[in-house]
Amino acid sequence: MHQNGLRAGFLYPGYSAEDDYPAIERALGGVSLPVVHTLMREDAHRVDALLDIGGADVLGDGARTLRGMGVQAAVWACTSGSFVFGWDGAAQQVEGVREAAGVPASSTSFAFVNAARALGVTRVAVAATYPADVAERFVAFLGRAGIEVVALSCRGIVTAAEVGTLGRDEVLAFVAANDHPDAEAVLVPDTALHTVSWLDKLEARVGKPVLTANQVSVWEGLRLASGPGGLSPRTGLGRLFAVPATVPPDVFEHQRDTRQL
Secondary structure (H helix, E strand, C coil): CCCCCCEEEEEEECCCCCCHHHHHHHHHCCCECCEEEECCCCCCCCHHHHHHHCCHHHHHHHHHHHHCCCCCEEEECCCHHHHCCHHHHHHHHHHHHHHHHCCCEEEHHHHHHHHHHHCCCCEEEEEECCCHHHHHHHHHHHHHCCCEEEEEEECCCCCHHHHCCCCHHHHHHHHHHCCCCCCCEEEECCCCCCCHHHHHHHHHHHCCCEEEHHHHHHHHHHHHHHHHHCECCCCCCCHHHHCCECCCCCCCCCCCCHHHC
């Protein structure tokens, strides 16, 4: 199925790099990517704050707003606010969004897993802006999906607001410095980080796929919205968008089975 006419909605915590979504919308053309800003009581990459950011009450309110906007899929666009719940908790979180939004749903953490699978990647380097204790939870989440993290780097930034101030040269240098020869791809897990305007530059710099949080979130949302017909390849947004992406025919009926997420 061609992307034209697809409408995927995103629940985004607070304000930081949400302008990545209209940037992808313009790059793809013919799609709609509405963003609903969810409540962030405290901007902190700390486990307790992240559990609150991804709470069922917060996401339920946002998902119901998306339902009224006529979206075809909904994505909780926060990596740390999903993987911090663990695999099973993140799956329950997605199920809550699906029920409230009334459409197929996912989260950025599961989007990273599905994106890696789409590219046939099983060994990755992770360039995380988070403190180490938070980043280690992402490593564990990926491990549950059979993805080995061969190198983990942590920038130790506590707030999303600070992450959002990082510019192109800083992002390029950060990703390149934290690649690893054994990694088949570099994962950059923070939706507060601007990346989508520089995806091709990032991949040219490291010579391999680079998966970033807002990129995989949009890919996941459009993949779900496209249904069994799949998502047609496009250029300009990294290798992930350049490969065909399909959804198993039963994903809509069996989202409770985390193997389908």
